[in-house]
Amino acid sequence: MKKYFEETLPDNYEAAKTVDASNKKTGIIMNLCALAVMAVGVLISFLVIKPRDFFGNYDLIEMAVVCAVLLVYIVLHELVHGIAYKLLTKRKLKFGISLTAAYCGVPDIYVYRRCALISLFAPLVVFTAVFGAGVFLLSDAWHKFYCAVILFAHLGGCAGDIYDIILYLTVFRDPETLMRDTGPKQTFYVRRK
Numbered sequence: 532m533k534k535y536f537e538e539t540l541p542d543n544y545e546a547a548k549t550v551d552a553s554n555k556k557t558g559i560i561m562n563l564c565a566l567a568v569m570a571v572g573v574l575i576s577f578l579v580i581k582p583r584d585f586f587g588n589y590d591l592i593e594m595a596v597v598c599a600v601l602l603v604y605i606v607l608h609e610l611v612h613g614i615a616y617k618l619l620t621k622r623k624l625k626f627g628i629s630l631t632a633a634y635c636g637v638p639d640i641y642v643y644r645r646c647a648l649i650s651l652f653a654p655l656v657v658f659t660a661v662f663g664a665g666v667f668l669l670s671d672a673w674h675k676f677y678c679a680v681i682l683f684a685h686l687g688g689c690a691g692d693i694y695d696i697i698l699y700l701t702v703f704r705d706p707e708t709l710m711r712d713t714g715p716k717q718t719f720y721v722r723r724k
């Protein structure tokens with residue numbers, strides 16, 4: 532079976548790209564992308580679902596529940612990354628949260644492309660399915676709308692993961708590409724030519 536990671540960086544590899552969410556500029560850009568996805572998603576959801584009495588009939592308890600779900604979601608999202616990394620590598624994980632991002636990394640090793648992609652896709656797939664199912668299955672229009680808001684907050688919150696996935700699908704297509712994921716910062720390593 533193919534390996535999912537290397538303990539140390541092999542001699543013939545060099546760093547090719549770094550994505551650092553703890554960097555102020557990167558953090559701001561990612562959060563702006565997340566907000567844009569959320570804003571467009573919520574607008575579309577509103578126009579499609581048309582919850583009644585939008586201007587004047589707020590249910591504060593339901594809105595508090597939405598906020599609570601979002602906070603729990605942030606923790607669960609990172610946990611799902613962690614479960615994927617743990618199953619594939621059995622190594623020590625690093626969880627954290629900063630002003631610009633929550634994160635989960637596996638800082639002591641170098642993971643191969645397939646391992647990184649499984650961990651990157653895991654929360655994206657799981658929570659898109661969960662919240663997507665909610666949007667389709669809930670019958671009350673307001674509940675549907677709240678669920679859509681959470682779905683798009685989730686998709687926006689995946690901006691950093693999606694950016695790494697796009698890099699893997701475009702620039703780093705070699706399966707031998709290694710990544711060191713310290714949590715907020717991912718460094719891609721490729722074989723020296």
Ligand SMILES: [Zn+2]
Nearest residue numbers: 612654689692
């Ligand atoms: Zn993530």
